[in-house]
Amino acid sequence: MALYRAHVLICHGTGCASGGAPKVLEAFKEELAKKGLEKEILVIATGCHGMCEFGPIVVVYPEGTFYSQVKPSDVAEIVEEHLYKGRIVTRLLYKEPLSAQKVCHYKDIPFYGKQHRIVLSNCGYINPDNIDEYISRDGYQALGKCLVEMTPAAVIDEMKKSGLRGRGGGGFPTGMKWGFCAASPGDKKYVICNADEGDPGAFMDRSILEGDPHAVIEGMMIGGYAMGADEGYIYCRAEYPLAIKRLQTAIKNATEYGLLGEDILGTGFNFTLHIKEGAGAFVCGEETALMASIEGQRGMPRARPPFPAVKGLWGKPTNINNVETWANVPRIIVQGAECFAAMGTEKSKGTKVFALTGKVKNTGLVEVPMGITIREIVFEIGGGIIGDKKFKAVQIGGPSGGCLVDEHLDLAVDYESLTAAGAIMGSGGLVVLDEGNCMVDTAKFFLEFTQRESCGKCVPCREGTKKMLDILTRITEGKGVPEDIDRLLYLGNQIKDASLCALGGTAPNPVLTTLKYFRHEYEAHIFDKKCPAGVCQSLLRYSINTEKCIGCTKCARNCPVSCISGKVKEPHVIDQDKCIKCGACMDNCPVGAVVKG
């Protein structure tokens, strides 16, 4: 490898790429060529840094200077000032929301300070399309160690010792799961990577696949060796074209290097890997539906038992883990199970990647040790609530999860504590809500999603989520009746109890937890016909404070349905029958005379 005096790392995750990162990269190449620096400074397209809101992100090493929201037009300045003259371009540095200070170095940004990046250690640091960069970061060392030094049983033992649990949501101990599949009789077995990440707002797996695809491939090969499988499938949703492209490149490169295929590293171990693109069904993230989909059938879950470890893909013993779980495997093998098990809580080891979104100042992808508190995630990593509004809740675990409130802020996050509090770890979606969020509306949002994505096979999920959604809809429209709360509770509990798969079994969670912690909001909608957060349109009422109104006519002129009347310099009035509650009057009033309530 050639030596360079500086490296310019340009994030090419989906977020930064759609924000114009490829053009920034081109601009860097051009500018460096102009200055004759192309042999001194290497420009690299990397995976995601997690702070997608501030993209495109450019990090300059060796210092680790972190530039955010870089445009192609900024590049000349960075090259001239930073790379040529050695002066940092302060205006492009990230501004830390808590202290409002500009932060120069990657390592000093609080967003990263509390994080513990193991799975994401290569994301944003290497060029995912370059297998040599992966190998130079200890890549494929774990595979070599397993194939040469360890028996399959020893690999499984190591996984058991590490305490790794399924990161896809279930939290089943990975080593134990591998053990079942290994013990299952059969000369043909499969390993599958579940990359059908579908929770709204979640993009942990996408970032791993885009930023470090070889880690997933290596993990699967180690699993294949341990369980006696010589073939693997990566089931990736088609909505992740970049992840699929990088996986294709990674598989091609690994095959060229002899790391995939026959007689790998001269050990006699064979392994081939296929990519299967999903067709846009959320339910295909459920393992039995996923396998049906690979087989070319409609993606519908089937009853277990038989479990995939006994009868999986094409009836053969199969092991399915999700992207993050597989990506943990090489690290555990290289660093040792003890090292991994030293992190986290008693029953939940290692780290977890969360997609932190919603009303926090820093949104993005964060990897934190198990056992971290929600307060640390929201207020330290997330930088607190936007506009310093009041924190209301976090929705953890996406549409299958539940909301947690003030009293849970100091809860140490692990599988058990979240389940006990009514939420789930899930795949790691973490949506922060503030006082401006209506909890009935939030529950409705998630139920709309699960109802739309229900496969339609089992009655409770298909019919039950629709009925719950009907009830929530009428509550938000001010047509709720007192019995609706009991109906929601009854239906929610019955759907959980009677559904076929986890989609239906967890779909009522957002409703049940919001009812548990915010029952008063439901009651306000039903009894007082009011939405306390001022979100539900049908329950809003705009009026004009006649004392404040100066009669400027601006509201009347901006009203799309002409429902505001009044003479110039005299107080105006809104015709409530005609008002469509769009809020244009409020937005345009120069004196704050329009009141919402």
Next chain:
Amino acid sequence: MASIKAIINGKSITAESGMTILQAARANGIHIPTLCDHPALSPFGACRICLVEAEKNPKLLTSCTTPITEGMIVHTNTPRVIEARKAVLELILVRHPLECFSCASNGKCELQDVAYELGVKDSRFADPGDTNTSHKLEDANPFYVRDLNKCILCGRCVRVCEEHAIYHAIDFQGRGIHTSIQPPVGSPIEESDCVFCGQCVQVCPVGALFEKTAAGQGRPWDLEKVKTVCSYCGVGCELEVNVNKKTGKIANVTTNYSSPTALNKGRSCVKGRFAWQFVHSEDRLTTPLIREGDTFRKASWDEALSLVAEKLGEVKTKHGSDALGFFSSARCTNEENYLMQRLAREVMGTNNVDHCAHL
């Protein structure tokens, strides 16, 4: 088969290894209500009516899919189970049209049976406008009608089409509340791979599929099943002709998937199931006819057979055996065709034997 000991509702039972809880319960005379289950079809686990509780298992289990294991302690009618069944049933009834008065399946509807058993009259959760009206009645073919508004999506029709008819002409389509059973996207059933064997109609537990020909021909309790062999071809399918006891007329034809004597094992073709109208046709010949000049006159079988024997004998004497030919039908059974060729060869002395399947 290894034998398994388990306890269902406090009763010690034995079952064969590999049996589901439902099969084991049935084999021991214990009733568990079902909807999507059908003995002839693979288990599906969709309707959730057959949920039971097993000790040491926190989840409710579908008895139709869960294998019974040694020492399992199963309860089929605990309050939790009954409540779950009621909730599921009431959720089905939210959209299912309650048109039982005029429904073709009234009296044999399994949804009715489950509702009756659980004492559910209607759904607590049904709101005005919930009844399904989103599908148009599909009756473009002469054989059966699809009323998808009544469909409870048990998937029996899909499974019977795939597992018994081996056509896989229909499957689930759409998601969530928009799920329905359809032929491949956009095509009507008449242009699909459907061969109208009607097995889907037979296994439909509700009135979503019904024979056009059976309309108004008799309620289930008016009908008597007459076991017979199909006369259409030599396969010899066993059929049940359902005859209205009051009118003496056929209402429909079904098959029996569990009949030990049925070599078709419940399968049928479009002719066997739907083409029986000739039975009651006014044009149907019910007695032999003898030609006299330009007209026919009715005759007895004895007279007609005597005449045939006499004429065949005449031809044989006058022109030799090979002046005769015997032409049989693929609609006859193997046995009948065998007997006919013996008549030709041994009695009449000719090898001139043929049948219509050559055409």
